[in-house]
Amino acid sequence: MSFDYFSKNGELLPVQEAAIPLSNIEYQYGFGVYESIRVVNKTPYFLKQHLERLQESARFIELEHPFSAQSVANAISNLIEKNTVETCNLKILLIGGKTKDEAALYILCLNPLFPDKKLYRDGAHCITYAYERLFPHAKTLNMLGSYLAYRKAREVGAYDTLLINRSKEITEGTRTNFYCIKGKTVISPPAADVLPGVTQLVLKKVLEENEYAFTERSIPATEIETYDGAFLTSTSSKVLPIRTIDSTTFPSISPELRALMSFFDEYVEKSRGTL
Incomplete structure (x- = not known):
């Protein structure tokens, strides 16, 4: 169009x-x-x-x-x-x-660009890249670092690149917010380190309505395999499950994450774009 x-x-x-x-x-x-x-x-x-x-x-x-x-x-x-x-x-x-x-x-x-439907079924592949945005709380046009990181993802057929700070912790994607999940608890990197996502506001509402817990803490890249799963959020992707991060593969998309994806879609449809 x-x-x-x-x-x-x-x-x-x-x-x-x-x-x-x-x-x-x-x-x-x-x-x-x-x-x-x-x-x-x-x-x-x-x-x-x-x-x-x-x-x-x-x-x-x-x-x-x-x-x-x-x-x-x-x-x-x-x-x-x-x-x-x-x-x-x-x-x-x-x-x-x-x-x-x-x-x-x-x-x-x-024209809207949405992830392939099979990514919601099977999960997305992500890689990591050492980079810290200059002003993480501002959505600025200074995108060189994120562009280079995203280009790395494209080169290997990954959906997005997860940014790693100097403490070897995952902060966010180049165009997404990043989370891990353990049971019905969703873990986000500290708010001080990431762009405050609009989709995250919606996510928190959905979590509250469906008796999920939400917490913020650092997520070391070396501890990814201790979680049940991970996912991304953005305006276009909504809640997108991750299957692999570098060489770490989650055995499956957990039932709690599957349910959360459905709860999120239902809320967006019902709310018609309002909080």
Whole structure:
């Protein structure tokens, strides 16, 4: 599916005009933040939470801009209507400028990319890579390290790369949040070390409603095999089970993880993208 329009600073323009000047030094240096939002039946899922994170990411790197959460929401609504789109992914780019008023907001509709269904049945393969993001709490355009890590995954046919910090602990994926599971307890790396995922907010709600426990603690890469399983979450993947991490293979996807995947899908369907 192709989309004819994009939004720049709230103005709808032909997608052929979507360009960032080569002279934009802020973009070259990665001085910007972004969000990806899933749209289903013209509804941007968990819009409030995504826009809150966009604003928080901008504040974290001291990117001043004139765009309120409401103005971004209005621009999204207008773009969806103009493109007569039912289902897509939205990419929001907020790029800084020399002054507050020179900041620019781009919103594009993209074809949704979802994991192969067999990954939900059999589990995904992941590898590890030593890298720590500069600002883990901000979803910034400074993505070189994550790009290189993800490229390593593609080279060996893996779904994603799990990042390892200097303490040899797994923190997150290049585009996903990472968890382990033991019985009905879900373990997440400490919040201080990772991007606060919007999907994680949904996950916590699902865990609470279905009597699962949630805890945060460091997850050394050498201790992965002590857990019943592991999984990833993201806007596109929802809850995606992991079958192997490097040379460690989980014997199967645990019944508790299988149930959690179903509970999560049911909640998203029922909630229609609201918390």
